[in-house]
Amino acid sequence: MAIGKWTADTVDVPVELTFWGVRGSIPVPGGDTARWGGNSSCVEVRHGDLPPLVLDCGTGARALGVKLAREHARRVHVLLSHLHADHIFGFPFFMPLYAPGTQVRVGLPAYSEDEARERLGRYLNGSFHPVRQREMPALAGYLAVRPGRVLELDGWKVTPHRLNHPGGSMGYRVEADGLAIAYVTDTAPFAQPGEGLLAGEEPQPAERRMLAFLQGCQVVVYDTMFDHDAYLEKMTWGHSYPEYALALARAAGVDRLVLFHHEPDASDQELDERSARFGHETAPRVRLAREGETITV
Ligand SMILES: [Zn+2]
Ligand SMILES: [Zn+2]
Numbered sequence: 399m400a401i402g403k404w405t406a407d408t409v410d411v412p413v414e415l416t417f418w419g420v421r422g423s424i425p426v427p428g429g430d431t432a433r434w435g436g437n438s439s440c441v442e443v444r445h446g447d448l449p450p451l452v453l454d455c456g457t458g459a460r461a462l463g464v465k466l467a468r469e470h471a472r473r474v475h476v477l478l479s480h481l482h483a484d485h486i487f488g489f490p491f492f493m494p495l496y497a498p499g500t501q502v503r504v505g506l507p508a509y510s511e512d513e514a515r516e517r518l519g520r521y522l523n524g525s526f527h528p529v530r531q532r533e534m535p536a537l538a539g540y541l542a543v544r545p546g547r548v549l550e551l552d553g554w555k556v557t558p559h560r561l562n563h564p565g566g567s568m569g570y571r572v573e574a575d576g577l578a579i580a581y582v583t584d585t586a587p588f589a590q591p592g593e594g595l596l597a598g599e600e601p602q603p604a605e606r607r608m609l610a611f612l613q614g615c616q617v618v619v620y621d622t623m624f625d626h627d628a629y630l631e632k633m634t635w636g637h638s639y640p641e642y643a644l645a646l647a648r649a650a651g652v653d654r655l656v657l658f659h660h661e662p663d664a665s666d667q668e669l670d671e672r673s674a675r676f677g678h679e680t681a682p683r684v685r686l687a688r689e690g691e692t693i694t695v
Contacts, residue, residue: 411446413577413695415617415656418442419458420687422584422623422637422659423484430665435689437461438484439659441581441619445574448553449473452492453570453581458689459488467493471500475551477543478506479583480567481517489518490527495534502534505541505549507558507568514540543568559611561585562604563636571611577695580612583621583659587642591630596645605646612650616695619687620647622657640676640684647682655679658687 419425419437427436438456450471452462455478466474474494479485494500508514515531518540522531531537541549545560545568554574561567562585569582588594588604595601601609612618623637640657647655657676660669669686676684 411575413572413574413579413616414442414444414692415579415619415695416442416444416462416692417458417658417687417689418462419454419456419488420658420660420689421456421484421662422621424662425457425484425487426662430667433666433688434660434664434669434686437689438487439479439583440488443554443572443579445553445577448574449475449551451551451554451556451572452476453572454479454485454583455489455492456484456486457488457491460491460493463488463491463493463495467497467500470497473552474500474502475554476502476504477541477556477568477570478504478518479561479569479581480507480563480565481521482565482567482584485584486518486521490522490529490534495536497536500536501538502536503539503541503551504537505543505556507544507566508540508542509544510542511540514542557611559608561636562588564634567636569611571615578615579617579619579695580615581619582608582612583619584623584636585621585638586633586636587629587638591633595649596642601649608646609650612646612652615650615652617654617656617693618643618647618650618652618682619656619658621659623659623661628661640672644676644679644682644684652682654693655682655684656687656693657684660686 419440437458440458589602620643
């Protein structure tokens with residue numbers, strides 16, 4: 399199959415985000431999480447007939463893969479924020495990797511394509527899962543994702559941004575036909591408590607860079623695993639809380655904020671309460687990511 403310019407018909411077509419996994423750290427299926435969802439991070443981004451873009455491959459990627467295989471997707475782009483298990487556990491279960499006639503390209507933080515292959519290969523080496531990379535016939539190549547280096551992927555323009563997380567993580571700004579969304583997980587705030595944006599002060603330098611990254615996005619999906627008190631107890635864990643995400647989104651002029659990467663212990667009832675607490679915000683509008691839901695941009 400030729401890899402050339404993608405001639406898609408995308409005029410006046412929305413960007414759609416579908417949440418296949420919204421949970422952080424570990425999947426938590428069960429009665430207490432049935433309504434908001436128990437699968438770990440995976441978001442599908444679509445725009446007309448551009449190739450699907452998949453953000454992270456937590457356990458939600460299994461069901462997404464079944465759908466994409468049924469669609470006979472010819473090309474799929476996967477971008478991984480980082481390699482913590484909750485973001486890659488679904489990767490070897492992602493059916494398009496085994497589908498004849500499909501090409502899946504995988505981007506992850508690395509300095510070179512070889513390093514990207516080698517980093518993912520540590521997981522797919524026959525120890526943690528029986529299938530190795532070379533046994534995935536549709537795995538068509540790797541992309542080395544580096545902060546600020548723009549990727550042009552068949553009509554998608556993707557800008558990676560370095561996040562604040564142990565071992566590193568990458569946020570992605572995804573643009574197509576003038577529409578822009580950002581996927582920002584996993585990350586701690588970019589200023590200490592009592593400093594910067596949330597303290598009503600000038601943004602810290604790292605906050606300024608994040609604001610520029612988010613500027614003009616219609617939708618931002620943001621790690622808010624903690625509430626404020628949990629964040630103060632676990633500041634080194636590399637996760638944020640809703641008030642901080644809201645302050646950033648507001649300062650960046652974002653239309654809609656989606657709270658994401660829910661704490662595994664958060665029950666449906668607790669997430670209902672969180673939804674009620676932030677759902678009245680108007681600038682930006684706020685909602686919680688719910689497994690199975692699609693947001694149209
Ligand atoms: Zn995570
Ligand atoms: Zn992580």
